[in-house]
Amino acid sequence: MASKVAVIYYSATGSVHQLAEAVAEGAAKAGAEVRLRRVAELAPDDAIDANPAWRAHLDATADVPLASHEDLEWADAYALGTPTRFGNVAAQLKQFLDTTGGLWYQGKLQDKPATAFASAQNVHGGNESTLLALYNTLYHWGTIIIPPGYTDPSVFAAYGNPYGAAHPSGAGAPTEELLAAARYQGSRLATFTDRLIAGRRD
Numbered sequence: 001m002a003s004k005v006a007v008i009y010y011s012a013t014g015s016v017h018q019l020a021e022a023v024a025e026g027a028a029k030a031g032a033e034v035r036l037r038r039v040a041e042l043a044p045d046d047a048i049d050a051n052p053a054w055r056a057h058l059d060a061t062a063d064v065p066l067a068s069h070e071d072l073e074w075a076d077a078y079a080l081g082t083p084t085r086f087g088n089v090a091a092q093l094k095q096f097l098d099t100t101g102g103l104w105y106q107g108k109l110q111d112k113p114a115t116a117f118a119s120a121q122n123v124h125g126g127n128e129s130t131l132l133a134l135y136n137t138l139y140h141w142g143t144i145i146i147p148p149g150y151t152d153p154s155v156f157a158a159y160g161n162p163y164g165a166a167h168p169s170g171a172g173a174p175t176e177e178l179l180a181a182a183r184y185q186g187s188r189l190a191t192f193t194d195r196l197i198a199g200r201r202d
Helices: 015-029 045-049 052-060 069-074 091-097 101-105 127-141 153-157 176-201
Strands: 004-009 033-038 077-083 113-120 166-168
Touching (some): 004 015, 004 069, 004 091, 004 176, 015 033, 015 077, 015 113, 015 166, 045 052, 069 101, 077 091, 077 127, 113 127, 113 176, 127 166, 153 176
Parallel strands (some): 004 077, 077 113
16 A cells, blocks of 8 residues: 655745655655645735746646645655745745644644755755754654655765755756755655555554
8 A cells, every 4th residue: 555645835936846846756656645735825916926936936836736634634744845934934834834733632643754845045045944943843743754864875966965855046946966856855755654654564
């Protein structure tokens, strides 16, 4: 039986969306059933319209389903993605996470593998601190953190971030090397999830 992976993300201009697609692709290639979900946009239209790339991405991804609590209950594992906001999680994703108290209280989020990915303007623009901040929520959920670590050459080829795939968006679109690292991260998550599920059956 295939593991079920929910890839849930927020992306303003598309970088995190591309990473999310790569993570989902890697998990699916490893045999997982995958749901790719975006969280709701909270910014006002005038702010979005002031940045043509933001508006274009929002319109282009309107068909991506919005994340729900049902997706969290359905999944055996989570991959969460966010752009950095002053070294922290974007408000759009944080708002969604902040609505999960009921599921947390019922124990419906615990004991599931989870990983994260991010994007900042610069290489040292807060990607690591954002990933660590995002993992704080996952610790409270009681998940099992599955970072990429330095466990595959693709990580070294993509800026060498052991906490999760991380993109410096000021350099342009994610490189193929970075997308490969994100696919590996998704595959690693799915593989560990399969092992955990199999162990529970034994």
